[in-house]
Amino acid sequence: xxxxxxxxxxxxxxxxxxxxxxxxxxxxxxxxxxxxxxxxxxxxxxxxxxxxxxxxxxxxxxxxxxxxxxxxxxxxxxxxxxxxxxxxxxxxxxxxxxxxxxxxxxxxxxxxxxxxxxxxxxxxxxxxxxxxx
Amino acid sequence: xxxxxxxxxxxxxxxxxxxxxxxxxxxxxxxxxxxxxxxxxxxxxxxxxxxxxxxxxxxxxxxxxxxxxxxxxxxxxxxxxxxxxxxxxxxxxxxxxxxxxxxxxxxxxxxxxxxxxxxxxxxxxxxxxxxxxxxxxxxxxxxxxxxxxxxxxxxxxxxxxxxxxxxxxxxxxxxxxxxxxxxxxxxxxxxxxxxxxxxxxxxxxxxxxxxxxxxxxxxxxxxxxxxxxxxxxxxxxxxxxxxxxxxxxxxxxxxxxxxxxxxxxxxxxxxxxxxxxxx
Numbered sequence: 001x002x003x004x005x006x007x008x009x010x011x012x013x014x015x016x017x018x019x020x021x022x023x024x025x026x027x028x029x030x031x032x033x034x035x036x037x038x039x040x041x042x043x044x045x046x047x048x049x050x051x052x053x054x055x056x057x058x059x060x061x062x063x064x065x066x067x068x069x070x071x072x073x074x075x076x077x078x079x080x081x082x083x084x085x086x087x088x089x090x091x092x093x094x095x096x097x098x099x100x101x102x103x104x105x106x107x108x109x110x111x112x113x114x115x116x117x118x119x120x121x122x123x124x125x126x127x128x129x130x131x132x133x
Numbered sequence: 134x135x136x137x138x139x140x141x142x143x144x145x146x147x148x149x150x151x152x153x154x155x156x157x158x159x160x161x162x163x164x165x166x167x168x169x170x171x172x173x174x175x176x177x178x179x180x181x182x183x184x185x186x187x188x189x190x191x192x193x194x195x196x197x198x199x200x201x202x203x204x205x206x207x208x209x210x211x212x213x214x215x216x217x218x219x220x221x222x223x224x225x226x227x228x229x230x231x232x233x234x235x236x237x238x239x240x241x242x243x244x245x246x247x248x249x250x251x252x253x254x255x256x257x258x259x260x261x262x263x264x265x266x267x268x269x270x271x272x273x274x275x276x277x278x279x280x281x282x283x284x285x286x287x288x289x290x291x292x293x294x295x296x297x298x299x300x301x302x303x304x305x306x307x308x309x310x311x312x313x314x315x316x317x318x319x320x321x322x323x324x325x326x327x328x329x330x331x332x333x334x335x336x337x338x339x340x341x342x343x344x345x346x347x348x349x350x351x352x353x354x355x356x357x358x359x360x361x362x363x364x365x366x367x368x369x370x371x372x373x374x375x376x377x378x379x380x381x382x383x384x385x386x387x388x389x390x391x392x393x394x395x396x397x398x399x400x401x402x403x404x405x406x407x408x409x410x411x412x
């Protein structure tokens with residue numbers, strides 16, 4: 001994205017990693033570090049992006065990890081953790097961005113301009129075909 | 134609202150040769166011009182005559198010549214060949230001429246396709262065969278005969294024009310739905326078999342596109358069919374229900390899939406349908 005000219009806000013659960021990566025990106029960058037499954041984190045993420053750059057055009061919901069286990073040994077905590085990061089966080093991020101996007105689109109509509117913002121979720125072939133564990 | 138301009142995407146197909154079937158007009162012509170604009174030389178084919186089992190006028194030989202003229206106007210070379218893709222001898226001859234002229238084929242776009250509208254009980258076997266033999270059979274025959282040339286050159290890209298009807302059914306279109314669904318099976322089989330030869334095989338599934346096909350259907354007395362479909366499933370275009378997409382929207386998907394940017398994309402079904410199939 002940066003190589004194509006975008007300004008980028010990055011998030012990682014690990015603040016040190018995020019702070020180290022930001023200067024490696026050859027573009028204007030901002031960082032919002034922290035665990036997105038925590039209450040309010042997704043709202044803060046969206047607010048940080050809007051504060052840093054005034055607007056958001058593209059959101060890439062990429063944060064995710066695996067915590068595999070065969071079904072009879074998978075705990076409620078494991079299952080919930082997977083739902084939280086892969087499903088609930090992307091929803092909350094979309095919800096947090098929606099008011100900004102709706103307002104911006106209304107203004108642009110009045111000016112006769114069309115801006116097609118993009119929300120991209122990173123899924124997996126596992127989401128289409130299944131996988132043991 | 135007006136159709137969206139594409140502002141920020143460039144492709145480079147310099148030194149590549151692209152073969153597009155059904156290029157006399159519509160999406161085929163748009164693909165020929167889109168790849169030419171990206172630097173490719175182009176082989177264009179069309180049957181250049183009407184089909185008695187297809188109820189609207191097909192592209193003429195003059196239409197195909199016009200496509201070729203437009204490609205040459207961009208400074209690219211263009212070979213135009215009359216070919217009914219349902220006829221194996223004609224497909225063999227098309228591929229032979231393309232290889233003779235350009236020594237290579239890097240991208241094949243199986244775009245030739247026809248449609249008609251019949252209740253299943255009224256659908257003659259001839260009407261069924263016209264659609265199956267052109268849409269599905271043509272894609273098989275062209276892919277069969279182009280694949281060896283691609284393999285010999287170290288790889289290539291085979292693309293098919295599917296349809297939203299590759300994924301869903303629509304009324305009075307038994308043959309077209311069957312053919313377009315079958316084309317999905319075709320790309321999966323070919324993608325599997327041809328990957329060792331570095332050939333990617335994918336299908337783009339357009340929704341409603343403003344070309345001679347819907348115009349032809351309307352002219353042949355089937356103008357209600359589109360409304361019948363929207364009454365069933367909602368609008369053809371979620372962004373603007375009053376317009377159909379331009380062919381260039383499909384060209385962009387073809388350009389991406391044919392490019393190095395899609396090196397590991399194979400066997401995929403890519404709807405470009407303004408949201409038609411998500412409802």
